Structures are given as structure tokens and as C-alpha cells.
Amino acid sequence: MATTTTRQPVTAARNSLQLPFSISIDWVGLLPFLAFVMVFLILPAWSIVQRALTDGTGTLTLSNLLNLTNPTIAQAYRSTILVSFITAITGALIGGGLAWSITVGNLPAWIRSAVLSFSGVAANFAGLPLVFAFVALLGRVGLLNQLLRPTGAAIDPQTFLYGFWGLCIVYTYFQIPLLVLIMVPALDGLRREWVEASENLGATRLQYWRYVGIPILLPSILGALALLFANAFSTYVTASALLGAIGQTFAVTIVVANQFRTDTFGDPGLGYALAFSMIVVIAITVMIYTYSRNRAERWLRRAE
Amino acid sequence: MNRVRTSPLAWALFSIAFVYLVVPLLAMVWASLTTPRGWTVNAYTEVFSTPGFAEALLFSVRSGLITIVISTALVVPTAYWVHLRLPHLRPLIEFFTLIPLVIPPILLTFGLIRFFNGTPLTNSSQGLYVLLLGGYVVISFPFFYRSIDAGLQAINLRVLTEAAQSLGAGWGRILWNVILPNLVVAILNGSFITFSIVLGEFTISSLLSQPAFSPYMLDLSYREADQATALSIISFAFTWLSIVFISIIGNRRAGAARRALTR
Numbered sequence: 080m081a082t083t084t085t086r087q088p089v090t091a092a093r094n095s096l097q098l099p100f101s102i103s104i105d106w107v108g109l110l111p112f113l114a115f116v117m118v119f120l121i122l123p124a125w126s127i128v129q130r131a132l133t134d135g136t137g138t139l140t141l142s143n144l145l146n147l148t149n150p151t152i153a154q155a156y157r158s159t160i161l162v163s164f165i166t167a168i169t170g171a172l173i174g175g176g177l178a179w180s181i182t183v184g185n186l187p188a189w190i191r192s193a194v195l196s197f198s199g200v201a202a203n204f205a206g207l208p209l210v211f212a213f214v215a216l217l218g219r220v221g222l223l224n225q226l227l228r229p230t231g232a233a234i235d236p237q238t239f240l241y242g243f244w245g246l247c248i249v250y251t252y253f254q255i256p257l258l259v260l261i262m263v264p265a266l267d268g269l270r271r272e273w274v275e276a277s278e279n280l281g282a283t284r285l286q287y288w289r290y291v292g293i294p295i296l297l298p299s300i301l302g303a304l305a306l307l308f309a310n311a312f313s314t315y316v317t318a319s320a321l322l323g324a325i326g327q328t329f330a331v332t333i334v335v336a337n338q339f340r341t342d343t344f345g346d347p348g349l350g351y352a353l354a355f356s357m358i359v360v361i362a363i364t365v366m367i368y369t370y371s372r373n374r375a376e377r378w379l380r381r382a383e
Numbered sequence: 384m385n386r387v388r389t390s391p392l393a394w395a396l397f398s399i400a401f402v403y404l405v406v407p408l409l410a411m412v413w414a415s416l417t418t419p420r421g422w423t424v425n426a427y428t429e430v431f432s433t434p435g436f437a438e439a440l441l442f443s444v445r446s447g448l449i450t451i452v453i454s455t456a457l458v459v460p461t462a463y464w465v466h467l468r469l470p471h472l473r474p475l476i477e478f479f480t481l482i483p484l485v486i487p488p489i490l491l492t493f494g495l496i497r498f499f500n501g502t503p504l505t506n507s508s509q510g511l512y513v514l515l516l517g518g519y520v521v522i523s524f525p526f527f528y529r530s531i532d533a534g535l536q537a538i539n540l541r542v543l544t545e546a547a548q549s550l551g552a553g554w555g556r557i558l559w560n561v562i563l564p565n566l567v568v569a570i571l572n573g574s575f576i577t578f579s580i581v582l583g584e585f586t587i588s589s590l591l592s593q594p595a596f597s598p599y600m601l602d603l604s605y606r607e608a609d610q611a612t613a614l615s616i617i618s619f620a621f622t623w624l625s626i627v628f629i630s631i632i633g634n635r636r637a638g639a640a641r642r643a644l645t646r
Contacts, residue, residue: 106469123495174400177401203622211604214414222413350493358490
């Protein structure tokens with residue numbers, strides 16, 4: 080009895096000595112990485128937030144954020160949100176059809192693997208090459224106008240390429256493969272047993288999708304839409320290569336870039352407020368994505 | 384309900400997406416091969432001798448290689464250490480490596496300039512180059528880290544480390560002589576992705592006024608549109624081929640590992 084009471088404090092003391100020691104040694108191994116992330120990612124991002132919420136002298140203020148109602152910025156925000164929303168939907172429809180056809184639709188295996196590997200490349204096929212491709216297709220002397228020439232009809236690039244609808248058409252291109260990459264695993268998770276079970280209960284195919292398939296996929300679809308929205312919202316190179324100087328009206332990112340190159344509004348705080356507001360919008364969509372992905376995973380885990 | 388049969392609906396949906404994804408590429412190839420006077424491959428032959436091409440390409444290739452070296456030096460030891468000693472911190476590190484995926488490069492550049500404002504990094508062209516490299520490492524992090532992380536999961540890290548330690552190797556030697564050779568495919572994988580990201584990167588390099596490949600390509604498209612288009616096709620094909628190449632090496636390695644295990 081006496082021996083145990085005297086021993087206990089000794090072991091406890093040794094543990095409490097050892098624990099912080101081993102933790103600190105292990106953490107040292109992470110220092111270079113953490114230092115790099117701090118200096119090149121966290122602190123720069125934080126400095127945007129900080130400057131957006133203070134004035135030139137460092138006093139806290141909301142005036143930068145309130146100035147976001149500036150008509151140029153409001154117009155750019157309206158267009159950007161509309162383009163992001165439309166292309167999230169069009170990308171989800173066309174990409175969803177493609178993802179469905181290679182999973183549930185049972186297309187041959189080689190088509191499936193070709194589509195998946197193509198999607199990996201094409202989802203990153205944004206920026207200059209993508210713009211070149213669509214100018215070659217829809218431009219004034221593009222392929223479509225050359226083919227239409229004998230009929231006398233023509234496509235006006237000012238309407239369909241260099242403007243709002245042009246952005247929608249071009250963005251949809253990289254939204255399709257992104258959606259395929261996100262949705263194929265979810266569609267693969269749909270069990271054949273569920274179809275058979277609903278069949279045995281007398282359900283039609285339509286009823287199966289209405290009451291089983293779509294409800295199970297809903298969180299994945301919502302998450303995919305959020306990610307597609309954020310993807311279009313933060314696109315800069317594609318918009319600026321396509322629209323050049325007039326892009327200011329259509330894309331928030333171009334307003335940020337212009338503000339960055341030349342102090343467009345004569346108010347540096349406004350540029351930071353704009354950048355900060357973009358971070359907020361993206362953070363919200365990423366939160367929606369994370370939430371719905373957790374919901375979707377709960378279903379997949381239950382299915383196993 | 385017969386699910387094995389392919390329905391016509393599946394073919395129809397596939398065709399719609401196929402047309403949307405392939406026709407612009409065909410138009411691009413067509414545009415690069417035609418002039419008002421007829422078919423020609425001039426755009427492909429002339430682009431390599433256009434003034435400024437070699438310099439821009441060389442600049443981006445060099446930056447890409449430096450980025451790969453920095454990423455390897457930074458990510459491999461960290462990922463190894465996390466796997467070995469701090470597995471409970473993996474979600475934290477993964478979170479850090481995911482931030483660049485959601486923060487657009489334009490905001491990253493904006494933040495870098497603001498944060499380093501007034502330091503030597505924003506005053507000189509060498510300083511801006513350091514910022515450029517830092518930005519490149521950050522935007523390729525998610526891809527490089529995931530590749531290394533997957534590579535580390537495939538090998539028995541603990542056994543390799545303990546075997547090396549019992550033979551008297553120090554940490555540096557373990558990393559260089561034991562871990563690194565086992566991660567060759569993973570590093571190669573991450574390196575190819577990093578390289579293609581750096582080669583195609585536009586935002587950071589143009590905002591930091593660095594003479595990189597993509598800004599050059601935009602500039603070229605104003606003067607010689609056909610050549611710029613030809614160049615896009617070449618880089619697209621290059622990306623595609625490197626991905627095929629990596630998957631072939633990966634499969635061969637995986638096959639060899641399977642054979643060694645079953646022997």
C-alpha cells in the first residue's frame with residue numbers, strides 16, 4: 080500500500096515531463112512547412128481581410144465594405160453571380176447526362192475510362208487555350224461561320240462570344256468535366272440491389288428515381304453545384320482573355336485585377352474590400368460543399 | 384428492368400456532351416491548319432522560331448523545375464513526418480493544402496503583394512521572382528501533397544524506418560536513401576502536374592510582370608493568332624502524353640510490386 084502511494088507521483092511526474100518534450104520534438108519537424116504556409120498563404124490572405132476592415136491609418140472601419148455598392152462593382156457582381164449560377168446548371172445538366180451515361184447507363188468500359196481520363200485533363204483546360212478554341216469555333220471567321228456561309232446565315236460573335244452569353248458558353252466547357260469527376264463516384268455508389276428491391280415492391284423506373292435515386296444523390300448534386308459555382312465565380316484568365324478591357328462589367332475577378340494594376344477607384348481600401356467579399360462568397364460555397372459531402376458520405380457508408 | 388443493356392438514352396446523353404467537348408478542339412485544330420489561301424502547317428513550324436518564344440518557354444521551364452525542387456524538399460519530409468509521428472495532424476495539413484484550391488490565384492497574388500509591400504521582395508525583379516516561385520509552390524501544393532500522401536500510404540513506412548534506424552542510419556540518410564527511392568513514382572506524378580500547372584499559369588506571372596510562357600502566348604495571339612493556337616494544341620497534347628506516360632510507369636511499378644509480393 081505504502082509503496083504504491085509513493086510510486087504514483089513518480090510515474091505521473093515522469094509522464095508529465097516526457098509528454099511536452101516529445102510533442103515539441105515532433106512539432107519541430109513541421110516547422111519548415113508551417114513557416115512556408117504562414118508566409119506565403121495564411122498571412123497574405125489575412126492581410127487582405129485586415130486591410131478590408133481598416134482604413135489607411137489602421138483604424139477599424141466598415142466604410143470599405145459599405146463602398147462595395149459602387150455601381151461598377153454591383154454590376155460586375157450581378158453578372159458574375161448570374162454567369163456562375165447559369166454555368167453551374169448547364170454544366171450539371173450536360174455533365175450529369177455524361178456521368179449518368181457512363182455509370183448507370185452502362186456505356187462500354189473503354190468509353191468510361193476515356194471519358195474519365197479526358198475529364199481529368201479538360202477540367203484544367205481553362206484559360207487561354209480554351210478561349211482560342213471557342214474563338215476558332217464561334218469567331219467572326221470561325222469554323223461555324225465558314226460552314227454557315229453557303230446558307231447565308233451567320234453567327235454574331237458580339238452576341239454569342241464577346242459578352243455575357245460568351246462567358247456562359249465558354250465556362251460550361253470546363254464545368255462539364257469537373258461535374259463528371261465529382262458525380263461519377265456518387266453514381267457508382269447507387270446499388271443495383273436498390274433498383275431490384277424497388278422493382279420487387281412494384282415500383283416503376285420513374286418511381287425508383289423519384290423516391291430512391293434522386294433523394295440519395297441530392298446531397299452530392301447540391302455539393303457539386305456549390306463547387307461548380309465557386310469554380311466559375313473565381314475564374315479570371317478565361318474571362319480576361321475573352322473579354323479584355325470590357326470584362327470589367329462581367330467578372331468581379333477582372334475588377335480586382337484592374338484595381339490591382341491601376342488604382343481604378345482611387346481608393347485602395349475598396350480593392351481589398353472587394354477581394355475580401357470574394358473570399359466570403361467562396362468560403363460560403365465551400366461550406367455548402369463540405370456539408371453536403373458529409374451528408375452524401377453518410378449514405379455511402381450506410382450502403383457498405 | 385434490364386440494366387445490363389445500354390439504353391439509347393445513354394448514347395444520346397453521351398453524344399450531347401461529346402459534341403460540346405470535342406467540337407471546339409476540332410475547330411482549334413482546323414484554325415491552326417488553315418489560312419485564307421488553303422491548308423498549311425506553317426503555324427507549327429514558324430512558332431518555334433518566333434522571337435521571344437525560346438526565352439518565355441525557358442523562363443517557365445526553369446521556374447517549373449525550381450518549383451518542383453522546392454515542393455519536394457518541403458512536402459516529402461513533412462508528409463513523411465506526419466505519417467510517422469503525427470498521424471492525428473493529417474486533417475490539419477490536408478486543410479492547409481486545400482486552401483489554395485479555393486482561393487483564386489488572383490487573390491493570392493493580391494495578398495502576397497500587400498503582405499510583402501515595402502520589403503525587398505516587392506522592390507526588385509529578383510524579389511518578384513521569389514514571390515512568383517512562392518505562389519507557384521502554393522498553387523501546386525494540393526496536387527503535389529496528394530500525390531506524395533498516396534505514395535506514402537502505399538509503402539510500409541514504419542518498417543522501413545525502423546529497419547534503417549537499426550542499421551544506424553540518421554534522419555537525413557533515411558529520407559534520402561530509403562524513403563525518396565520508394566517515392567519516385569509519386570514524386571514524378573506530382574512533378575508532372577506541377578510542371579503543367581506552372582507552364583499554363585497566367586494570373587500570378589502576369590500580375591507580377593514576369594516574362595512567363597502564358598503571358599507570352601496571350602501577347603502572341605494578338606500578333607499571330609494561328610501560332611498561339613498551334614502552341615495551345617502542342618501544350619494540350621504534351622499534358623495528355625505526360626499523363627499517359629505517368630500512368631504507364633505507375634502501372635509497371637504497381638505490377639512489379641504485386642509480383643514481388645506474390646513471389
